[in-house]
């Protein structure tokens with residue numbers, strides 16, 4: 046009994062501390078002071094355990110009383126209850142550890158979540174648990190408290206706990222608001238040729254019961270025809286992608302070469318596509334000017350059409366130069382023989398939306414997805430996903446690469462292609 050109480054108190058203290066961070070982040074001063082007191086009370090109570098069970102009880106009562114007062118913190122209260130329930134039977138940590146043991150590619154976020162759970166279970170005094178948590182934090186560059194909470198929440202959710210995940214913790218609502226960007230958000234935004242959001246106010250998916258914040262999709266209410274409502278450039282832009290590529294073409298002398306390097310495979314399912322994040326070192330050169338390859342991702346069917354015809358799929362390689370200019374190389378995938386590069390990728394791809402995974406010991410060279418010939422069609426276009434930012438140079442290779450019918454069918458998105466856009470007098474060049 047005593048042990049259970051101590052565990053509950055520790056859980057309360059940690060979640061309290063987490064909530065403190067979150068509230069502080071939200072600028073809610075009143076609740077902040079309440080939670081500071083709550084945290085102090087619970088810590089004091091923990092110290093006194095063994096002799097002063099009454100004090101603990103009082104602290105617990107105080108906490109539940111405070112909880113009632115904090116209606117806006119419903120999320121936190123729910124999490125608190127989830128943690129409490131999880132701790133009471135002691136099974137969560139063991140389950141999670143077992144579940145993760147069978148999983149080779151344990152993301153840094155999950156390690157942090159696991160670390161947090163270990164601390165909750167074993168106590169923040171356990172030096173091994175604390176050290177493991179610190180290490181995981183460092184690994185994931187999740188320095189601040191908000192991210193710690195997110196990691197713990199993702200960990201709990203992964204363990205099957207019914208837990209309300211903060212909207213801020215969901216991949217697609219990672220907001221770039223008021224200079225509050227965390228290092229990992231920044232990295233994500235930079236890496237993302239398929240930018241998630243335009244940083245505007247979050248009007249959707251804020252409900253505590255909603256796990257997924259839907260901003261846009263490829264069909265229905267938030268389909269491509271409606272993107273312009275929230276992302277004006279998608280509707281008003283005059284140089285949008287993708288295009289139906291057809292003549293007449295303008296001859297260009299632009300020389301484009303790739304220098305892609307093998308590196309550890311890092312990939313994610315962002316809810317819109319399968320994306321491979323590429324480690325630094327792989328480059329594209331346009332007339333000698335280097336562009337770093339940031340990531341590549343897939344669309345089914347191909348977004349670009351050639352003379353009105355789409356291909357089974359397309360790979361978009363997204364590059365950025367020192368000035369921030371984006372260049373996309375598109376490789377059209379045509380139904381045919383099995384593609385060995387895609388075989389490797391598909392064997393490791395996450396079927397559900399979630400954070401980046403890094404399968405252990407798997408290397409990949411993006412060059413494996415390129416054809417030998419580098420003849421292209423080129424035009425000035427935009428991101429093909431919201432916010433549809435323009436100023437992106439496209440190079441669509443003329444030579445297609447094979448993909449097996451089964452490989453196309455195994456791609457978890459049935460349709461994730463924006464319809465072709467108006468040319469609006471743009472030139473399409475060819476080398």
Ligand SMILES: [Zn+2]
Nearest residue numbers: 342344361429
């Ligand atoms: Zn794309």
